[in-house]
Amino acid sequence: MRTPRFCPQCGGSTLQRGLPPGDTHERLICMGCGYIHYENPKVITGCIIEQEGKYLLCQRAIAPQAGTWVLPAGFMENGETTEQAALREVWEESGVRAEILSPYSIFSVPKINEVYIIFRAIALEITGQYGPETATCRFFAPEDIPWDSIYYPAIRQILERYICERQAGVYGIYVGNDDTGMVHFIH
Numbered sequence: 437m438r439t440p441r442f443c444p445q446c447g448g449s450t451l452q453r454g455l456p457p458g459d460t461h462e463r464l465i466c467m468g469c470g471y472i473h474y475e476n477p478k479v480i481t482g483c484i485i486e487q488e489g490k491y492l493l494c495q496r497a498i499a500p501q502a503g504t505w506v507l508p509a510g511f512m513e514n515g516e517t518t519e520q521a522a523l524r525e526v527w528e529e530s531g532v533r534a535e536i537l538s539p540y541s542i543f544s545v546p547k548i549n550e551v552y553i554i555f556r557a558i559a560l561e562i563t564g565q566y567g568p569e570t571a572t573c574r575f576f577a578p579e580d581i582p583w584d585s586i587y588y589p590a591i592r593q594i595l596e597r598y599i600c601e602r603q604a605g606v607y608g609i610y611v612g613n614d615d616t617g618m619v620h621f622i623h
Contacts, residue, residue: 439475443466446466446469448467451464480510480512481521482510483522484595485526491599495571496587497571531564541553543610
């Protein structure tokens with residue numbers, strides 16, 4: 437995340453890190469007007485989309501890691517719900533119109549200040565057209581998934597778990613993080 441050089445409130449150049457009264461975290465504080473600038477994690481939303489026992493993956497066309505495979509997902513925009521953001525990202529990255537069935541995983545990556553919210557979804561329409569961030573996309577049977585080319589370890593874990601649950605016919609909602617590597621089942 438880029439640290440601002442000027443106060444978003446007054447335009448002054450007197451931003452300094454400090455602990456605001458009553459706060460628990462250091463923040464950027466404008467010494468001119470007292471504005472406190474909060475730096476918060478980015479939210480990434482997306483979907484596991486299955487069709488006839490196959491799972492949709494997109495091959496990245498852009499850095500980082502162009503050529504690797506990911507679930508259709510991306511950054512949430514201001515003014516969107518998590519569901520709207522997930523469906524928009526699926527559309528932009530894969531050209532698939534989807535319907536969300538349920539939440540599936542909330543995974544925190546504190547080292548890079550990101551939170552992943554992944555939903556279970558089904559494809560309603562497959563156009564075969566996708567955006568510039570995607571080189572190609574396709575549905576893979578579990579045995580054909582390019583596991584070694586999946587870019588994000590968290591996404592690989594989520595997809596592996598989902599496929600096991602799909603075979604058992606029972607789904608959970610998971611929360612976890614990259615600090616412990618643990619993912620917990622919520623009943």
